[in-house]
Amino acid sequence: MITFILNDEIIHTDKPQGTALLDFIRDDASLPGTKIGCREGDCGACTLLEGTLKDGQVNYKSIVSCLTPLGNAHGKHIVTLEGINMKKLSPIQQAMVDNAATQCGFCTPGFIMSFTGHAMSHEKVNTKGAIDAVSGNICRCTGYKSIERAAEAIAEAMQNKNLEQPVKWLVEQNYLPDYFLKIPGWLQEIDSPKIEFNNEHMIMGGGTDLMVQKHDKMAESSLNHFYLKEDLKKISVEGNRVTIGAACTANDIASNDQMQLFFPEIKKHFKLISSEPIRNTATVAGNIMNASPIGDLSIFFLALNSKIVLNDTKHKRELALKDFFLDYKKTAIKEGEYIEAIVFEKPVKSLFVNYEKVSKRTHLDIASVTSAMKIITEDDLIKECSISAGGVKAIPLFLNKTSEYLTGQKLSPGVIQKANEIMQTEISPISDVRGTSDYKRLLLKQILFAHFMELFPEQVAKEKFLG
Numbered sequence: 001m002i003t004f005i006l007n008d009e010i011i012h013t014d015k016p017q018g019t020a021l022l023d024f025i026r027d028d029a030s031l032p033g034t035k036i037g038c039r040e041g042d043c044g045a046c047t048l049l050e051g052t053l054k055d056g057q058v059n060y061k062s063i064v065s066c067l068t069p070l071g072n073a074h075g076k077h078i079v080t081l082e083g084i085n086m087k088k089l090s091p092i093q094q095a096m097v098d099n100a101a102t103q104c105g106f107c108t109p110g111f112i113m114s115f116t117g118h119a120m121s122h123e124k125v126n127t128k129g130a131i132d133a134v135s136g137n138i139c140r141c142t143g144y145k146s147i148e149r150a151a152e153a154i155a156e157a158m159q160n161k162n163l164e165q166p167v168k169w170l171v172e173q174n175y176l177p178d179y180f181l182k183i184p185g186w187l188q189e190i191d192s193p194k195i196e197f198n199n200e201h202m203i204m205g206g207g208t209d210l211m212v213q214k215h216d217k218m219a220e221s222s223l224n225h226f227y228l229k230e231d232l233k234k235i236s237v238e239g240n241r242v243t244i245g246a247a248c249t250a251n252d253i254a255s256n257d258q259m260q261l262f263f264p265e266i267k268k269h270f271k272l273i274s275s276e277p278i279r280n281t282a283t284v285a286g287n288i289m290n291a292s293p294i295g296d297l298s299i300f301f302l303a304l305n306s307k308i309v310l311n312d313t314k315h316k317r318e319l320a321l322k323d324f325f326l327d328y329k330k331t332a333i334k335e336g337e338y339i340e341a342i343v344f345e346k347p348v349k350s351l352f353v354n355y356e357k358v359s360k361r362t363h364l365d366i367a368s369v370t371s372a373m374k375i376i377t378e379d380d381l382i383k384e385c386s387i388s389a390g391g392v393k394a395i396p397l398f399l400n401k402t403s404e405y406l407t408g409q410k411l412s413p414g415v416i417q418k419a420n421e422i423m424q425t426e427i428s429p430i431s432d433v434r435g436t437s438d439y440k441r442l443l444l445k446q447i448l449f450a451h452f453m454e455l456f457p458e459q460v461a462k463e464k465f466l467g
Contacts, residue, residue: 002014002015002073002074003190005187006025006031006078007082010186013070016220017069017204018069018220019069020066020069020070020211021048021065021068021070021073022066022068024070025080031081031082033081033082034047034048034080034081035106036066037107039066039215040066040212041066041136041208041212041275041277043138044111044138044275045109046110047064047113047114047137047277048078048080049061049062049079049113049116049117050062050063050068050073050078050079051079051187052075052077053184056184057167058077059122060121061121061251061277062117062276062280066211067208067211068207069207069218069223069225071204071223071228072204072228072281074228075187075192079113080109080113081112084112084116084175086174090174090176091173091174091175092112092116092119092154093112095150095154095157096112099146099147099150101147102141103139103141104140110137114136115151118133119158119161122164125154126155130152130154131148134151136274136276136364167180193225195224195225195226197224198224199336201222202218205226205246206281206282208281209287210286226283227281233248233252235248237346240345241344241345242343244342246339246340247285249279249280249281250273250278250280250297251270251280253270254267254269254270254279262346263353265353265354272357272363273296273357285339285342288308288324288339289333289339291329291331291395292329292396293391293395293396293397294366294367294391294396296357298321298325299372299389299396300372300388301342302322302397303386303398304353305320306344307319307321307342308339308343309339310340312337313336321342322398322400325395326395328394348376350378350383352374353373353374354372354373354454354455355370355371355372356370357371358370358443359434360434366434367390367391368391368439368440369389369392369440369443369444370389371389371447371451372388373385373451373455374387381409383407385403385407386398386399387406387448389423389444391440399426400426401422401426402419405419405422406419411452411459413460416448416460419448420448423444423445427441427444429441
């Protein structure tokens with residue numbers, strides 16, 4: 001039995017766990033404010049909020065309901081547009097009206113829910129943050145400028161938001177109905193799900209891949225809901241080893257204090273990965289298991305020389321991530337195993353990491369070519385270097401020869417030019433809708449230069465690569 005709170009009502013349902021939350025909301029709960037759009041997590045028309053109880057407070061984030069399996073809603077507070085409506089428009093809804101930020105109106109509920117989710121966060125609201133919050137929402141009518149003005153008005157109105165208790169403050173300021181104050185108590189009464197791995201059931205993380213690829217099959221399958229498995233949602237540092245649980249999402253990783261300490265630019269880097277609602281639900285293990293040649297998280301963690309912990313409930317084994325990918329969509333996982341965690345060596349102070357992605361759109365797009373680089377230097381000597389690349393072979397690629405060549409070299413444009421020559425022998429891109437083979441080779445060359453220019457602008461200026 002799946003139990004969750006939908007707006008201000010406790011729901012008990014025995015519908016199949018793989019049913020899309022979107023379908024339950026519209027067909028079973030008769031709440032039509034959540035719209036059916038692309039069903040691939042791209043348009044944002046079905047955006048709603050997911051609240052999770054932690055330390056007595058409910059933390060909310062935006063998600064796309066078309067890719068959320070119903071089972072993942074267990075123990076959560078799910079909020080649709082109807083759940084924030086009051087007798088008068090909220091200040092967020094009014095800002096959309098005042099700035100003519102809606103025309104046909106189909107996309108409007110999604111924008112309002114994304115803006116509201118940002119308002120409910122523990123972060124200070126500013127115009128850039130509000131605009132980033134709607135990175136997963138598409139509007140075909142307005143040209144976005146009116147929506148940007150609404151974002152600016154929302155940010156201006158929320159300068160005094162209580163960052164410690166944002167939901168309480170929003171209720172007091174008539175942004176939210178007062179039933180939100182009762183939600184923590186209601187969620188405490190819902191028993192946590194008991195999730196034990198069953199080899200006969202398909203593993204479900206955030207659903208952002210499987211619900212696109214196998215929507216109909218998911219609706220009829222029994223699932224292992226690892227997205228709800230608390231022991232797989234931890235990030236820990238023990239000794240010189242960092243462990244990230246398999247169910248951690250992209251935003252869990254990017255917002256973690258330790259990860260920000262190790263990688264100060266990680267939030268900026270991860271902004272290049274899909275959109276806010278997808279980053280809120282897409283898990284690291286799901287991205288790795290998808291084995292896409294352009295899997296963003298796979299590329300990032302390959303550059304860190306990461307290992308994955310595989311578990312079959314009886315034994316565990318560790319495998320280098322670069323050895324996990326065998327061929328297109330084929331991995332070294334054995335029957336009965338699942339990914340439990342990803343681990344890497346705790347970064348030292350002299351370590352730098354850069355991540356680059358080239359796609360037709362800066363945000364909410366699949367990469368043509370992507371790459372990450374980890375490097376440790378002492379003066380101008382490269383003591384250690386490892387580089388990964390995506391979109392240039394059938395698998396997420398660790399550039400062994402290029403990394404080996406760079407290690408021990410003096411940092412100079414000539415060395416980097418030679419590294420590119422070696423790199424070109426390691427890749428075999430194909431021509432497809434995201435670019436020709438020659439174009440992808442050129443992109444990866446430029447990205448290699450960009451890694452060094454970003455991390456070492458004084459030693460490796462762009463002018464030295466021109467001519």
